Amino acid sequence: MAKRKSEETSSEEEAVESEVEKKKSLQKAKRSKPNAPKTVKKPRMSKADSDEDEPASKPASKPKKSAGKAKSTDEQFVDIGNKRRVTVRMFKQKPLVDIREFYEKDGDLMPGKKGISLNIEQWKTLKSKMDEIDEFCESITT
Secondary structure (H helix, E strand, O other): OHHHHHHHHHHHHHHHHHHHHHHHHHHHHHHOOOOOOOOOOOOOOOOOOOOOOOOOOOOOOOOOOOOOOOOOOOOEEEEEEOOEEEEEEEEOOEEEEEEEEEEEEOOEEEEEEEEEEEEHHHHHHHHHOHHHHHHHHHHHHO
């Protein structure tokens, strides 16, 4: 009878172990990402395969944007020193007052990240507060 109990417990242990292994393999399968579908590349035509009469067509390239240069005649600016400018320009059919730092690249001044663009309403509000701002500046410098 003792032999029979040990056989039963060993078979139970094996069953538990196999269950644990199944759970581990399922968890592992869930964690692993399924293989992404592979894309098939189109074969390239060699020069021998293509017609000699037709020139090889190149994909249309996108026109390059200017790197922020103020080329438009609509833009006017005031230099306020230390490579900083106040520029009045149109953006998406709306006028903006842009206060920005510039940096030098290949001999040209380019607009930098540091700056702010104000719409006309914000600009008017700033102008109306100039006296108050001047008072703040005077109070902290004296």
